[in-house]
Every structure is written in C-alpha cells, then in structure tokens.
Amino acid sequence: xxxxxxxxxxxxxxxxxxxxxxxxxxxxxxxxxxxxxxxxxxxxxxxxxxxxxxxxxxxxxxxxxxxxxxxxxxxxxxxxxxxxxxxxxxxxxxxxxxxxxxxxxxxxxxxxxxxxxxxxxxxxxxxxxxxxxxxxxxxxxxxxxxxxxxxxxxxxxxxxxxxxxxxxxxxxxxxxxxxxxxxxxxxxxxxxxxxxxxxxxxxxxxxxxxxxxxxxxxxxxxxxxxxxxxxxxxxxxxxxxxxxxxxxx
Amino acid sequence: xxxxxxxxxxxxxxxxxxxxxxxxxxxxxxxxxxxxxxxxxxxxxxxxxxxxxxxxxxxxxxxxxxxxxxxxxxxxxxxxxxxxxxxxxxxxxxxxxxxxxxxxxxxxxxxxxxxxxxxxxxxxxxxxxxxxxxxxxxxxxxxxxxxxxxxxxxxxxxxxxxxxxxxxxxxxxxxxxxxxxxxxxxxxxxxxxxxxxxxxxxxxxxxxxxxxxxxxxxxxxxxxxxxxxxxxxxxxxxxxxxxxxxxxxxxxxxxxxxxxxxxxxxxxxxxxxxxxxxxxxxxxxx
Amino acid sequence: xxxxxxxxxxxxxxxxxxxxxxxxxxxxxxxxxxxxxxxxxxxxxxxxxxxxxxxxxxxxxxxxxxxxxxxxxxxxxxxxxxxxxxxxxxxxxxxxxxxxxxxxxxxxxxxxxxxxxxxxxxxxxxxxxxxxxxxxxxxxxxxxxxxxxxxxxxxxxxxxxxxxxxxxxxxxxxxxxxxxxxxxxxxxxxxxxxxxxxxxxxxxxxxxxxxxxxxxxxxxxxxxxxxxxxxxxxxxxxxxxxxxxxxxxxx
Numbered sequence: 001x002x003x004x005x006x007x008x009x010x011x012x013x014x015x016x017x018x019x020x021x022x023x024x025x026x027x028x029x030x031x032x033x034x035x036x037x038x039x040x041x042x043x044x045x046x047x048x049x050x051x052x053x054x055x056x057x058x059x060x061x062x063x064x065x066x067x068x069x070x071x072x073x074x075x076x077x078x079x080x081x082x083x084x085x086x087x088x089x090x091x092x093x094x095x096x097x098x099x100x101x102x103x104x105x106x107x108x109x110x111x112x113x114x115x116x117x118x119x120x121x122x123x124x125x126x127x128x129x130x131x132x133x134x135x136x137x138x139x140x141x142x143x144x145x146x147x148x149x150x151x152x153x154x155x156x157x158x159x160x161x162x163x164x165x166x167x168x169x170x171x172x173x174x175x176x177x178x179x180x181x182x183x184x185x186x187x188x189x190x191x192x193x194x195x196x197x198x199x200x201x202x203x204x205x206x207x208x209x210x211x212x213x214x215x216x217x218x219x220x221x222x223x224x225x226x227x228x229x230x231x232x233x234x235x236x237x238x239x240x241x242x243x244x245x246x247x248x249x
Numbered sequence: 250x251x252x253x254x255x256x257x258x259x260x261x262x263x264x265x266x267x268x269x270x271x272x273x274x275x276x277x278x279x280x281x282x283x284x285x286x287x288x289x290x291x292x293x294x295x296x297x298x299x300x301x302x303x304x305x306x307x308x309x310x311x312x313x314x315x316x317x318x319x320x321x322x323x324x325x326x327x328x329x330x331x332x333x334x335x336x337x338x339x340x341x342x343x344x345x346x347x348x349x350x351x352x353x354x355x356x357x358x359x360x361x362x363x364x365x366x367x368x369x370x371x372x373x374x375x376x377x378x379x380x381x382x383x384x385x386x387x388x389x390x391x392x393x394x395x396x397x398x399x400x401x402x403x404x405x406x407x408x409x410x411x412x413x414x415x416x417x418x419x420x421x422x423x424x425x426x427x428x429x430x431x432x433x434x435x436x437x438x439x440x441x442x443x444x445x446x447x448x449x450x451x452x453x454x455x456x457x458x459x460x461x462x463x464x465x466x467x468x469x470x471x472x473x474x475x476x477x478x479x480x481x482x483x484x485x486x487x488x489x490x491x492x493x494x495x496x497x498x499x500x501x502x503x504x505x506x507x508x509x510x511x512x513x514x515x516x517x518x519x520x521x522x523x524x525x526x527x528x529x530x531x532x533x534x535x
Numbered sequence: 536x537x538x539x540x541x542x543x544x545x546x547x548x549x550x551x552x553x554x555x556x557x558x559x560x561x562x563x564x565x566x567x568x569x570x571x572x573x574x575x576x577x578x579x580x581x582x583x584x585x586x587x588x589x590x591x592x593x594x595x596x597x598x599x600x601x602x603x604x605x606x607x608x609x610x611x612x613x614x615x616x617x618x619x620x621x622x623x624x625x626x627x628x629x630x631x632x633x634x635x636x637x638x639x640x641x642x643x644x645x646x647x648x649x650x651x652x653x654x655x656x657x658x659x660x661x662x663x664x665x666x667x668x669x670x671x672x673x674x675x676x677x678x679x680x681x682x683x684x685x686x687x688x689x690x691x692x693x694x695x696x697x698x699x700x701x702x703x704x705x706x707x708x709x710x711x712x713x714x715x716x717x718x719x720x721x722x723x724x725x726x727x728x729x730x731x732x733x734x735x736x737x738x739x740x741x742x743x744x745x746x747x748x749x750x751x752x753x754x755x756x757x758x759x760x761x762x763x764x765x766x767x768x769x770x771x772x773x774x775x776x777x778x779x780x781x782x783x784x785x786x
Contacts, residue, residue, distance in 0.1 A: 014631030102771035107763030155361040223643040
C-alpha cells in the first residue's frame with residue numbers, strides 16, 4: 001500500500017477515533033459543562049439562532065485567509081525569484097525567510113494591530129503564515145527545470161528574462177501549486193489568530209468573545225468551524241493542483 | 250521529382266512526396282565550421298584533470314553532412330557542445346563562418362537536437378516547434394510551422410502534448426524545432442539513440458530527405474555506423490583516452506540515398522571499413 | 536579567524552535583519568507615520584534597557600512554563616513511542632490519533648483545552664506538554680521504525696532479546712528524530728505558552744502584552760513584541776544548531 005494512501009487512512013482513522021472520543025466524553029459529561037458532546041456542537045452550528053453569528057464569521061475569515069494567501073504567496077514567489085537571480089544574496093534571503101518563519105504570530109500581531117489597524121491584521125498574519133512554505137517550495141521549483149531544457153534555451157539564444165518566463169516559471173508551476181496547498185491551511189489559521197486581537201469580524205473574534213462570555217457550545221462550534229475551514233482550504237488547493245496536473249506534467 | 254500538392258506520408262509503404270514549398274532555398278548557406286587545435290580538459294577534483302579532447306583539427310565545409318562516430322567517452326558529444334558554445338575549449342579555436350559559436354547562438358542560426366528530445370511538456374507540438382521564434386523575438390511564421398509539421402508527418406497532432414506522443418514522434422518534433430528558423434548549422438547529438446530500429450530507420454531516411462532539400466551544414470553524433478554511412482558526406486572516427494580524430498572516411502555514394510543502397514557492396518564495404526576503424530579506436534584506449 | 540572576517544561573516548548572513556532595522560527607522564522618520572503608534576527602533580530598545588527586569592521577569596515565567604512543558608511533553612512522547620514499539624497494537628491506535636491531534640492548530644486547541652481544564656497555571660503547563668507530546672510521539676515513532684534495513688533482522692538472528700535490540704538499535708536510531716522533535720517542540724512550546732497566557736492571563740510575557748494592549752501603552756507593546764521576536768529567533772537558531780550537531784554525530 002503506497003505511503004500516501006496509508007497516510008490518508010491513518011488520518012481518517014485518527015479523525016474517527018477523535019470524534020468518537022469527543023462524542024463519548026461529551027455525552028457522558030465526563031468533564032462537565034465545559035466539554036459538550038459533538039452532536040450538541042453540530043446542532044448548534046446548524047441552529048437558526050447561531051447561524052447569523054457563525055456564517056458571516058466564516059465568510060470574513062475565509063476572505064482574510066484568501067487575501068493573505070495571495071499576498072503572502074505573491075511575496076514568496078518574488079522572494080524566490082530574487083533568490084534565484086541574485087546569487088550573492090541567496091544566503092541572506094534564505095536566512096531571513098527562515099527567521100521570518102520563526103517569528104510567532106503572537107509576537108507580531110499586537111504590533112500589526114497598532115500599525116495596520118485591527119481589520120487588516122488577520123490578512124497580514126495569514127500572509128505571514130503562507131510566506132515560508134511557498135518560499136521554500138518556489139525556490140526549489142525554480143531550479144526544477146531540467147538541465148537538458150536549460151541547455152536547449154542556451155542553444156536557442158534565450159535571454160535571462162525569456163528563460164525565466166518560458167522555462168523556469170512553467171516548470172515551477174506544479175511546485176507552486178503544491179506550495180499553495182501546503183500554505184492554505186496556515187493562511188486560515190493565521191487569519192483566525194489575527195482576529196483574536198480585536199478584529200471586527202471573523203471566527204477568531206467569535207472564539208474570544210464566546211470564551212469571555214462563557215458561551216461554551218458557541219466556542220466549541222467556532223473552533224470546529226475553524227478546523228473545518230482549514231481542512232476545506234487544503235482540499236480546494238489540492239483539487240486545484242490535481243486539476244492542473246495533467247497540463248504541466 | 251517533387252510535385253506540388255499535399256504531402257502524403259505513409260510509413261508502411263515507404264512512399265512520400267514532398268510539398269513544393271522550399272523550406273530553405275539551397276545554395277544560400279553559411280555554416281562553414283573550422284576547429285583548430287582544440288583541447289578540452291575537465292577538472293574533476295583538485296589537481297585531477299580529465300582530457301576529453303586533444304588536438305582536434307577539423308574543417309567542415311558549408312552545406313556538408315558530417316557524422317562523428319566513436320566509442321563511449323571519445324568526446325564526440327563534448328565536441329558538439331563546444332560547437333554550440335555550451336562548453337568552451339581549453340585551448341584552440343572554434344570558428345563558424347569566421348565567428349565564435351556565441352555569435353551563432355545569439356544570431357539564432359543554429360539548430361540542436363538532444364538525445365532526450367527536451368520538448369517542453371506543457372506545450373503542444375505546434376508550440377514546441379514555434380519556440381525558437383519566440384526566443385529569437387521574431388513573429389511566428391505560421392506557414393513555416395505548418396510546413397514543418399507536414400514535413401515530419403504529424404498532421405493532425407498539432408495540438409497534442411509530448412506526453413501523448415510516441416518516442417519517435419517526439420524526436421520528429423525535436424527535429425522540426427531544430428529546423429524552425431532555417432539554421433545555418435544543424436547539430437544532432439544521438440537524436441535517434443533511444444528509438445527502436447524500425448522507427449530509427451524511418452527517421453534516418455526522413456533526415457536524409459530533409460537534408461537534400463535544405464543542404465544545411467549538419468554534424469551528427471551517432472553510435473550506428475549504418476546511419477552514419479547512409480546520411481553523411483564524410484564520417485569522422487574518433488578514439489578516446491584522450492579523444493582525438495583517428496580517421497576520416499569520405500562517403501561517395503550518390504544522392505538521394507535510399508534504403509536499398511544499404512545492401513549494396515559499396516555501402517557494405519564502407520561499413521566494414523568504419524567498423525574496423527571503430528575497433529581500432531576501441532583498442533587505442535587501452 | 537580575526538574579528539574583521541568574523542564580523543563580515545555575520546554581516547553576510549544577517550544583513551537582512553540589519554536592513555529591516557534600518558528600514559524601520561526610515562519608515563518612522565520619513566513616512567510621516569504617527570510616532571505615537573509606531574515608534575522607531577531607538578525608543579523601543581531604550582524602553583527595554585530602562586527597565587529590563589520588568590520584561591525579563593515575565594519572560595522567565597513564560598520560558599519556565601514552556602521548558603517544563605517541553606520536558607514533560609518530550610519525555611512522555613518518547614516513552615509512549617517506546618511503548619508503541621513494544622506493543623504494536625497500542626501504537627496502531629495511538630498513532631492515527633496523534634497524527635490528527637498534532638495537526639490541530641493552536642487557535643483551536645488552546646482555547647478548548649483552557650476551557651476544559653480551567654484557567655490557571657497548571658492548565659498552561661498541561662497545554663504546553665500536550666503540544667510537545669504529539670509531534671515528539673509521531674516523529675520518534677517514525678524514527679524508531681525506520682531502522683537501517685536488515686539491522687532488525689540481524690539482531691533477531693543473533694538471538695538478541697527485544698530489550699537489547701531496543702537499547703542498542705532502536706534508541707540510537709531514534710536520536711535524530713528526537714533532536715528534530717526537540718527543535719520543533721521548543722518553538723512550539725514557547726508559542727503555546729504565550730497563547731495560553733494571552734488567553735488565560737496566567738503570569739508571563741503575553742499576559743503583560745494583554746494588559747499593555749488594553750491600556751494602549753504603545754511603547755510597552757512594541758518592546759514586549761520585540762522581546763518575543765528576539766527570543767523566538769534565538770531559540771530557532773539554537774535548536775537548529777543542536778539538531779545539526781546530533782544529526783552529524785548519529786547518522
């Protein structure tokens with residue numbers, strides 16, 4: 001059995017076990033009020049009273065994540081292109097990318113809320129989360145063009161720009177889509193973290209406010225929705241990658 | 250001889266007729282290649298050098314077809330790469346029409362076919378053939394591209410991607426791409442090496458026909474002696490340890506060369522002579 | 536290696552950081568940014584050095600929480616991975632669960648755990664331990680299972696008991712994975728500690744941050760963030776070096 005399939009099965013099994021455990025603990029009130037059952041949380045998500053709170057929150061977070069993905073991904077691709085073209089700067093750019101990656105969202109979110117405002121912070125954090133995985137993958141992908149193709153372009157007298165546009169970027173596309181796939185869930189989670197710091201809307205806001213108001217089931221619902229949203233982001237990006245796979249391979 | 254009208258390519262019958270459109274007007278060729286005292290050394294580790302080529306003196310007149318044969322490691326591919334500027338000689342001079350290979354490349358006047366076809370997987374047949382136009386910053390001559398597609402017998406496959414083509418078809422596309430800009434020099438690095446014997450033979454004949462029409466200066470690197478004899482004006486035998494020219498054998502068969510010539514005594518004699526030379530080249534290394 | 540070449544080496548690799556600091560100053564000065572909200576690097580650094588204990592004490596709390604969580608989580612993770620090796624059935628059940636829980640993000644895991652366990656310092660410790668446990672368990676289990684091919688068979692044929700095989704073969708094989716998981720867990724643990732503090736108000740740097748934000752003490756906010764960033768980078772560099780060291784020695 002291939003590793004990919006066995007991995008997927010493991011995750012499926014794990015999810016099933018987790019959900020089962022949750023339902024059991026919740027239904028038996030093993031932890032009291034603070035751990036409601038899975039079924040009650042699901043019921044809350046679907047209920048008419050909660051939907052006007054939860055639905056727009058999901059939408060707002062999704063939009064922030066998307067914007068962050070675009071910005072972070074874009075910057076990462078530019079950084080990777082710079083790294084490729086400017087050999088002397090390569091080590092510095094690598095190091096700064098890794099350094100940026102090691103900065104925790106919580107260390108930079110407060111500063112961003114002051115500098116950029118409370119509504120933009122989720123987007124900025126989503127961009128930050130997307131940057132590193134896309135940068136790493138894009139850097140590798142830009143070198144992905146095989147040496148024979150490189151020779152071909154040399155022989156045909158291609159300029160550097162032509163080489164980048166007609167060979168390296170198309171050759172890098174599969175890798176870039178892969179990077180997007182890896183960065184998508186991070187973007188969602190970055191957005192949610194950013195919303196904790198006073199954003200006007202979003203799932204992060206719901207989590208914080210329901211925690212403060214001791215709205216237990218609502219908090220669980222928002223957390224579950226966050227997880228689902230990040231999984232959805234991954235699934236959509238994977239589907240996109242799969243759809244374009246035939247074209248570029 | 251050639252009549253106007255659609256090209257009918259029927260592999261099994263081995264009968265073809267050409268479109269009248271002259272792809273390259275003969276007689277207007279450049280592509281005079283002169284190598285003088287060319288050495289090529291590679292340094293593998295500190296103070297360890299590998300001599301790939303030693304003292305290569307070779308002059309290839311414009312419009313001729315020369316094959317390079319020799320045992321593995323004799324430097325024939327390296328020589329080809331030097332001709333197109335992918336490698337620089339350690340010593341000696343390389344002049345093509347009196348200028349360095351770089352001029353040839355920047356003037357987009359050379360066509361090169363690799364052993365691994367090197368087609369862009371995300372582009373279809375037409376886009377691959379048209380690539381040289383883009384890189385030379387010239388408007389695409391759609392007429393010419395269509396002629397090339399017809400010439401290699403891939404009408405109907407214009408929109409196919411390399412993945413959907415057979416090995417022989419891919420090499421044909423690579424060949425058409427090499428000819429796209431009507432180059433002065435055509436360099437072929439074992440382009441048919443990875444193909445089966447039948448496809449290979451078909452492509453040999455095809456290449457011969459193309460060359461007859463265009464008379465572009467061609468240098469072919471190959472392992473197959475019969476291919477070399479079938480196509481060339483002259484066969485250069487190289488030996489290795491280090492790579493140098495062992496012998497030059499002129500091929501004085503009539504053109505156009507056909508498949509039935511292979512059985513003729515003249516052909517067979519030439520083939521034997523070359524094979525003996527190859528044996529000599531092989532043992533010279535030890 | 537003299538001081539000059541050392542300085543040059545540092546500059547070559549960290550020039551971007553220097554660039555950021557310079558840009559920061561330039562943006563503040565030339566960008567007509569409201570310096571009340573966005574102070575330049577000088578006032579922020581100055582604030583830190585004017586009362587370092589004020590920042591270093593809560594930092595100590597945070598690091599202590601993170602460190603305890605790291606130790607507990609990594610030990611528990613390693614122990615469980617060992618149990619999983621001895622009892623494959625247990626491993627078979629636990630690994631999928633661990634895989635899924637490991638990929639649960641902080642923003643969902645921490646509030647939920649905090650809610651269930653109740654707000655308090657113990658909860659913060661538990662959260663950090665949990666956050667270190669899962670990656671360690673997964674990584675070390677994998678490390679224990681990817682033995683050099685044939686080695687396990689060799690031991691079996693030589694009649695070695697499971698215990699000996701474990702001690703001499705599995706443990707060394709698992710060390711690189713352990714180093715990796717320590718690197719990952721160290722950063723994660725600090726992060727988890729900060730997030731938990733921010734949420735629950737337990738003593739630490741992030742609680743300080745919460746208060747500063749609430750009271751809009753701008754320069755303090757910047758200073759705290761700077762401390763967090765510097766610490767995070769330092770931990771990253773240190774643990775990466777450690778991992779490299781272990782890998783070159785044991786692989």
